[in-house]
Amino acid sequence: MSNRLIKTSFAVLWLMLAITAGVAWFRTGLALRDIPEQLDEWLSVFGIGRAATLYIILYTLRPLILFPASLLTIASGLIFGPWLGILFTIIGENASANFAFRIARWLGRSWIDEREQSRLKHWDQKISENAITSVLIMRLIYLPFDAVNYGCGLTSMSQRDYFLGTLLGIMPGLVSFVLFGGAGAAGVNNRLWVFGGACLFFVLGLVIARLLRRSEPKEGQSQS
Numbered sequence: 001m002s003n004r005l006i007k008t009s010f011a012v013l014w015l016m017l018a019i020t021a022g023v024a025w026f027r028t029g030l031a032l033r034d035i036p037e038q039l040d041e042w043l044s045v046f047g048i049g050r051a052a053t054l055y056i057i058l059y060t061l062r063p064l065i066l067f068p069a070s071l072l073t074i075a076s077g078l079i080f081g082p083w084l085g086i087l088f089t090i091i092g093e094n095a096s097a098n099f100a101f102r103i104a105r106w107l108g109r110s111w112i113d114e115r116e117q118s119r120l121k122h123w124d125q126k127i128s129e130n131a132i133t134s135v136l137i138m139r140l141i142y143l144p145f146d147a148v149n150y151g152c153g154l155t156s157m158s159q160r161d162y163f164l165g166t167l168l169g170i171m172p173g174l175v176s177f178v179l180f181g182g183a184g185a186a187g188v189n190n191r192l193w194v195f196g197g198a199c200l201f202f203v204l205g206l207v208i209a210r211l212l213r214r215s216e217p218k219e220g221q222s223q224s
Contacts, residue, residue, distance in 0.1 A: 007106070007107055014064060021067075032071065035075070036071055036181060037078065039071075043055060052080065052088050055075075055076065055088055059092030063096055063149060069145040072089075072092070073089050073173075073177040073178055074181035075181060076181060077183070077185060078181040081182055082178060085185075090174065096149075097145070097149050097170070100153065101159060104149070105153040109155075128155055132164050132168075134157075135157075137169075139165065139173065139205075140169050140209035141206065141209045175198075176198045176199070176201040176205070179194050
């Protein structure tokens with residue numbers, strides 16, 4: 001079986017999986033805002049170890065059906081509390097991002113490379129030369145999570161640079177959304193402080209992104 005046929009078959013199966021998941025969710029009638037509480041109810045019947053393992057697996061495979069990452073991040077704080085929630089989400093969110101990156105790199109990079117025009121190659125080269133900073137900024141300004149994952153996989157940037165940019169760039173938003181969920185978790189004291197911390201980290205990400213963008217050399221400007 002040719003490599004192209006394998007990729008086409010995978011793409012068709014992937015599309016079928018996404019459509020099936022979408023139809024199944026639509027039939028439940030469950031609103032998106034209610035999903036974190038439903039996950040909390042489902043995972044709470046397991047012990048902490050099994051619940052964390054299932055959570056990380058779900059987060060890792062989530063890109064296959066484009067399930068909103070933010071809902072799983074909020075759910076983590078609700079299920080595990082703010083501090084364990086941050087730990088488990090760091091693992092799951094990074095695994096998810098790099099899994100999606102690898103899918104896009106394997107499935108579409110060669111096709112893009114064969115058809116890139118000069119302008120696209122220019123932007124690809126520019127992003128790849130400053131890959132860590134580029135990924136950092138995209139994460140810090142909260143661009144759609146999967147759009148960044150798959151989009152970066154189609155560029156020529158190295159996975160190492162993508163991994164580092166993602167690991168650092170997701171932290172303010174990750175902590176913020178986990179704390180938002182954690183503010184509603186059972187047994188959490190000082191909910192107002194937890195909520196305030198969530199707001200602080202959310203704004204912190206935007207501030208860091210602004211500083212990074214201001215420090216970037218302009219087009220045609222020497223970096224020396």
